[in-house]
Amino acid sequence: MTQAIAHRKFEPGTTGWTIHDLDDPQIFWEWSEGRHEIVDGVLTTMAPQGFETVDPLEELRVFLEDHLRSIGQRGGKFYREVDLLLKDDRVARPDLQFLTKQQRREQKRISRERGLPEKKYHPVYVTPALLIESLSPGHEHHDRVTKRAWYAQAKIPHYWLLTPHERSLVCLTLKGSKYVEEAVGEDIQTVAVQLFGGVKIPLAQIWGD
Numbered sequence: 001m002t003q004a005i006a007h008r009k010f011e012p013g014t015t016g017w018t019i020h021d022l023d024d025p026q027i028f029w030e031w032s033e034g035r036h037e038i039v040d041g042v043l044t045t046m047a048p049q050g051f052e053t054v055d056p057l058e059e060l061r062v063f064l065e066d067h068l069r070s071i072g073q074r075g076g077k078f079y080r081e082v083d084l085l086l087k088d089d090r091v092a093r094p095d096l097q098f099l100t101k102q103q104r105r106e107q108k109r110i111s112r113e114r115g116l117p118e119k120k121y122h123p124v125y126v127t128p129a130l131l132i133e134s135l136s137p138g139h140e141h142h143d144r145v146t147k148r149a150w151y152a153q154a155k156i157p158h159y160w161l162l163t164p165h166e167r168s169l170v171c172l173t174l175k176g177s178k179y180v181e182e183a184v185g186e187d188i189q190t191v192a193v194q195l196f197g198g199v200k201i202p203l204a205q206i207w208g209d
Helices: 019-023 025-033 051-070 101-113 140-153 203-207
Strands: 036-039 042-045 077-080 084-087 090-092 096-099 130-134 158-163 168-175 178-186 190-193 199-202
Touching (some): 019 025, 051 077, 051 096, 051 130, 051 158, 051 203, 090 140, 130 140, 140 158, 140 178, 168 190, 178 190, 199 203
Parallel strands (some): 130 158
Antiparallel strands (some): 036 090, 084 090, 096 130, 158 168, 168 178
């Protein structure tokens, strides 16, 4: 008689989770059906995204892509809500991340070395050049404190926090082991950063004013 395979219960708030749990097809299906992260071994459900947070983030992505094309920088790419493996028990799902052409090649190389077929689940293994989180009302602490510490420990060079309900953009740059504010803008101000060959971001355009 064949014994039924016992699957772990997919229950947010429980502990002991790692990236390897996603190898279970049933677990992976439930993971994929929602918006989840693994926070130091704890399975968590991410805050829901509303129209007021999604639209400005999309405007920012389009603006940056247009800027990169205008200066002839090609090969890099933005990714929306793709899992980022920071540690076995720490899997983040940034709202937006940017990988350079070289980082995309390195990602493919690592996947090949791990023997993962193209159609199998692949988190991002490399260190992205930029991460952007779009903050939702009532959930700011996770992005401003927890993820700020995570991403600094992972040596991610640039981390931006877009907060539509406050109409603000904070651009952080890694200095040593900690982030420092490179630029901060609110309302209809223009934010200037050195990333991407130097770019000036008109916030009025991001909010759709």
